[in-house]
Amino acid sequence: MREVRVIDFHTHIMPDWVRREREHYASVDPCFAALYTNPKAKLATAEELLASMDEASVDVSVVLNIGWTSHEMCVRTNDYLIEAASLHPDRLIPFCALQPASPERAVEELQRCAASGARGIGELRPDIQGFSLADSSLLSPIVEIASARQMVILTHVSEPVGHAYAGKGTVTPEQPYRFAAEFPQAVLVCAHWGGGLPFYNLMPEVRQTLSNVYFDTAATQYLYSPDIFSVVERIAGSDHILFGSDFPLVSQERALQEMDKAELGSATRKLIAGENARQLLSHGGTQIERA
Ligand SMILES: [Zn+2]
Numbered sequence: 001m002r003e004v005r006v007i008d009f010h011t012h013i014m015p016d017w018v019r020r021e022r023e024h025y026a027s028v029d030p031c032f033a034a035l036y037t038n039p040k041a042k043l044a045t046a047e048e049l050l051a052s053m054d055e056a057s058v059d060v061s062v063v064l065n066i067g068w069t070s071h072e073m074c075v076r077t078n079d080y081l082i083e084a085a086s087l088h089p090d091r092l093i094p095f096c097a098l099q100p101a102s103p104e105r106a107v108e109e110l111q112r113c114a115a116s117g118a119r120g121i122g123e124l125r126p127d128i129q130g131f132s133l134a135d136s137s138l139l140s141p142i143v144e145i146a147s148a149r150q151m152v153i154l155t156h157v158s159e160p161v162g163h164a165y166a167g168k169g170t171v172t173p174e175q176p177y178r179f180a181a182e183f184p185q186a187v188l189v190c191a192h193w194g195g196g197l198p199f200y201n202l203m204p205e206v207r208q209t210l211s212n213v214y215f216d217t218a219a220t221q222y223l224y225s226p227d228i229f230s231v232v233e234r235i236a237g238s239d240h241i242l243f244g245s246d247f248p249l250v251s252q253e254r255a256l257q258e259m260d261k262a263e264l265g266s267a268t269r270k271l272i273a274g275e276n277a278r279q280l281l282s283h284g285g286t287q288i289e290r291a
Helices: 016-020 022-028 030-036 046-056 071-087 103-115 136-148 174-182 192-202 204-209 227-236 252-261 266-282
Strands: 007-012 060-064 092-096 120-124 152-155 187-190 213-216
Touching: 007 252, 007 266, 016 022, 022 030, 046 060, 046 071, 046 092, 046 252, 060 071, 060 120, 060 266, 071 092, 071 103, 092 103, 103 136, 120 136, 136 152, 136 174, 174 187, 174 192, 174 204, 187 192, 192 204, 192 213, 192 227, 227 266, 252 266
Parallel strands: 007 060, 060 092, 092 120, 120 152, 152 187, 187 213
Antiparallel strands: none
């Protein structure tokens, strides 16, 4: 067995029937359009992810959905993620898409997915889906169920500054901060290093509020220099960082190389590469072997 268990906390897979009709889905869904209107933006199936995992020596991947606007598309694609994970239970961990703007149906879908093995919710796209992470009355029924089942909530977050990119959006650090303040019991993962949120961990009250908030490394190479690893390690702690690639946007191999450039200490690398994820997911009953 290798020294380090690698868990990729941020991958996206899509059924082939979506890929075949990508122009159609781009014309009806704003999130799909933002991410995949460009014909060069890759879409990958579960089989392609598994091949990538074998190639890059990734042991386990969290498979995320996207922020579909229609409840129906959430349900249809959740089915695909859940089925793929049930065929490869030791390698794929499914999260489900929800449309919180239709709260009753979202609650029903969350319960259905949780009963079928989903271990989290995400990747939420509050801006494109038309709600705010700061809307506590809208989100409290969902958060209550997720917390009771020890499920993880993963949201896209982006920087209020810097270059524009397809799908960057307007969910900037104050939204997840307000969410964390409102729901201290919820386990929240802020994608893409939280759009700069970790910086505010230097404020003691923010550090306290963010104690259940984790940051994933998805798409690092497009956003930050590799120094981001050691900087966030210093200010938020290596126990709050989760390796994620954003496959297929970034290849898993390439994302691991990017992490290697940060020249992390071996204990830190072990935590970020998989141990933090293993512990987080084991609270909800997903047993992943230690390295
Ligand atoms: Zn994202």
